[in-house]
Amino acid sequence: MSFNLKTLGVALLFVTAPALRASPIERSEQDFLTISQMELKEVFSDPLGVEVYKDIQRKSSNAVEPTEPTDKIGNVIQVAKDLVALGEDVYNLVIKGKPANVTTYAPISVIPRVNGEAVDLLETENWEAPVKRSFEVNYQNPYGATVVSFRYSIIYSYLGSFNGKGAYLTSVQIIPEYVRTLFGFNFTATMKLGGIQNQGTRDNPIAGATILLEYTVSSLMVADNTVSSFFISGTGGFKRL
Numbered sequence: 001m002s003f004n005l006k007t008l009g010v011a012l013l014f015v016t017a018p019a020l021r022a023s024p025i026e027r028s029e030q031d032f033l034t035i036s037q038m039e040l041k042e043v044f045s046d047p048l049g050v051e052v053y054k055d056i057q058r059k060s061s062n063a064v065e066p067t068e069p070t071d072k073i074g075n076v077i078q079v080a081k082d083l084v085a086l087g088e089d090v091y092n093l094v095i096k097g098k099p100a101n102v103t104t105y106a107p108i109s110v111i112p113r114v115n116g117e118a119v120d121l122l123e124t125e126n127w128e129a130p131v132k133r134s135f136e137v138n139y140q141n142p143y144g145a146t147v148v149s150f151r152y153s154i155i156y157s158y159l160g161s162f163n164g165k166g167a168y169l170t171s172v173q174i175i176p177e178y179v180r181t182l183f184g185f186n187f188t189a190t191m192k193l194g195g196i197q198n199q200g201t202r203d204n205p206i207a208g209a210t211i212l213l214e215y216t217v218s219s220l221m222v223a224d225n226t227v228s229s230f231f232i233s234g235t236g237g238f239k240r241l
Contacts, residue, residue: 040058
C-alpha cells in the first residue's frame with residue numbers, strides 16, 4: 001500500500017480532531033459556578049467600634065431567570081392623597097459587579113402635597129439627623145466559598161414637619177458600600193420605590209415609604225434574583241418586610 005504526505009495528513013487530522021473540539025466544562029467547574037446558599041446579615045458596631053453581624057435570612061438558592069429592572073425616572077414619582085414622593089423611581093446601585101455612581105441621583109423624599117403641588121423642602125423643619133442601617137448579602141457555592149459579597153447602607157432622615165404638623169421623610173436612599181465577585185460571576189443591584197402611604201391622619205400625616213432592593217447574581221451555570229423590601233416611617237420606624 002502506498003503511503004504519501006496526503007495520506008499522512010488525513011491520518012493526523014483524524015487523530016487530533018477530538019483534541020481540537022472544545023472540551024465541556026468539568027463537573028468541578030460547574031459546581032464552582034453554582035450557588036448553593038444566600039445569607040443576609042445586618043451590620044452593627046459595638047461600643048468599641050467592632051463590627052457585629054446579625055443573621056436575618058438564609059436560603060438555599062435555586063437557578064431562576066432574572067427579572068430586568070425598568071429605567072423609569074422622574075421628579076414626582078408617586079402621589080397619594082396628601083403626600084407626594086420626589087426623587088428617582090429607579091436607580092442602579094451596582095452594574096456588572098462594580099458600584100454605580102449614585103451621586104447623580106436624587107434621594108427619595110415623602111413630603112406634603114398642598115393644592116396639588118409638593119411643598120418646598122426648605123419650608124419644612126425639625127428634621128432628625130440621618131439614620132444609617134447597614135446590611136451585607138453573601139452568596140456561596142457548594143464548596144463553601146463566598147462568590148459574591150455585597151454590603152449596602154440604607155440612609156434616611158425623618159420627623160420633618162410642615163406648619164408644625166406631620167412627620168415626613170427625606171434623603172431616603174441605598175448606598176452601595178462595596179461589592180466583591182469571584183471570577184465567573186456577575187452581580188447587579190437596583191433600588192426602586194415600592195409605594196408611599198399616610199400612617200397618620202389627614203390633619204397630621206405620618207409618611208411611610210416602602211423601598212425595594214433587587215439584586216441578581218449570575219454565572220454560566222445559574223442566575224438568582226432576590227428582592228428585599230424595607231418599610232420606613234416618618235416617625236423613624238424601620239422594618240424589613
